[in-house]
Amino acid sequence: MKNFKQLALNVINIEQQAIAELSQYIDDDFAKACELMFNCRGRVIVIGMGKSGHIGGKIAATLASTGTPSFFVHPGEASHGDLGMVTVDDVVLTISNSGETGEVLAIIPVLKRIGAKIIAMTGKPESTLAKLADTHVCVKVSQEACPLGLAPTSSTTATLVMGDALAVALLNARGFTADDFALSHPGGSLGKRLLLRLADIMHKDDRLPTVTEAAKIKDALVEMSLKGLGMTAIVDVNKSLVGLFTDGDLRRILDAEINIHQDSITSVMTRNPLVAKQDMLAAEALKIMEDKKINGLIIVDDNNHPIGAMNMHDLLKSGVL
Template sequence: MDRRGLRAYATPIRKFWVVLLQQRRMAMAENGKYLDWAREVLHAEAEGLREIAAELDKNFVLAADALLHCKGRVVITGMGKSGHIGRKMAATMASTGTPAFFVHPAEAAHGDLGMIVDNDVVVAISNSGESDEIAAIIPALKRKDITLVCITARPDSTMARHADIHITASVSKEACPLGLAPTTSTTAVMALGDALAVVLLRARAFTPDDFALSHPAGSLGKRLLLRVADIMHKGGGLPAVRLGTPLKEAIVSMSEKGLGMLAVTDGQCRLKGVFTDGDLRRLFQECDNFTGLSIDEVMHTHPKTISAERLATEALKVMQANHVNGLLVTDADGVLIGALNMHDLLAARIV
């Protein structure tokens, strides 16, 4: 191929790379713009939270006190975005010790008001404070022996005027550049709901164990509720032999159970020692002849144990602290009742 042919061949390739580089530069510029826009939103919403925090006053205290001493349930209501926030607020309160649920205001006007009874506290959310759906049910709510807490951005709004307690949740501007989409305002109200929930949690001295009771299916619930008795091996699955058992027979028993350890008990099933896979490997290195040895001669006489009532997470801590892969479970009299190892904790998703 002559020089002219090479030039003709190379020109399209050069143009391709020029266009590709231009596109990459444009993409990088756009990425930078996107990051700038994103940071503007986050800064605006963070500023909104600071404004809400500065606005907190005695009305927040009154609302928290009403919720804390509520003899019924906490009922959250709101339309549109405020409704979504209300659902989240109710869920957070319910899981942190405050019985709460969400009622849609439009559905409330068509029968669901019957879910609200005397001694309940109703928390109504609306940015403008002029929600037609909420305004429509206020007279019916007022006929009940309930406390009405309203959260709005306008202390002179219809909802604020009819509220027993009004919390102002106003921000200077939305993160939306058009000032139309609820952004900073919704974040602020959601954070305000979290603030109420956490204040109540602390006032109730709510504990991790209390939290787990309402989250039994979650990983946290398992970690806080699952006990050694729930996962330990017992009965026929228990690796155990009596004192005086020949070592060879004991090794066979340990292998059959597959827990990597063997409990040694006396005639009353009281735990006297333990022998593990690791002990067996070390024995092979140190001893050429096992003939005539009994389990008593090679077992550890101070095995690590745990009670069946202890949490599975506590069993994990004991194993880690003592660098062992299994624990034997005994009762108050030292009687062997179970065994568990690290694989059992893994299977239970404790690890």
């Protein structure tokens, strides 16, 4: 029986070596490629055929999501109309391990006539594509992980890693931030953690649980039950926040000699509670609540007037938690 585990380890070792060898190709040509893309006034257009095309699609997606506008064009489609997408302001990243891919070479004269800058990413610096390009990024590997030396394996891995190196180098050069990243990732939990603010999820207006400091404990309990947040804000005559009463506070006073019908809510409320502002990120509020071991927050304006409330259930429903 074949030793599948050893065969797999051989592949990993070969591909690790291929990645390690890439460091020698982070040279002046790599820097020039970065400069061309950094100064590009249009888009970075990635072109590749076959497995190189699949890797090119991922590189284009990574560039686009990290601050370098980019998209992938199939070389076959490019020869039948899609070259109309390319302008003189664009930079074209062409990918071919051999540097002799016919479909890619066929469109180079047109790209040159358009005036777009060309970056070649190949495993052969002496190849036709490398020589025709404005700069060449080498991704040469000593061997493929495929024992036949035929299926693109180490070479595609090296190309993918070099694409990441280009994208991250450009990300840092542009001063790309987490907020910038969020704008291109509005969907899913990542986008929500980076974009969603308390103003987007807080309960406000008639849904905001509030009683005055003249209220009795029973009044606060009724308000908490009606609004369903497990807490209520307590405000003074100027509608400024003076305290907070929660389900947790209720449990703590059960053993005390308290008359919920006669005692004032101010006798059991938490004074000067932790509050938040409506422009706070929901993810930031989540961290505060976890650190302080609390289940909800009152949101106040600049005058300390309650304008909203939220709890862990709201974070769960929003997808942040």
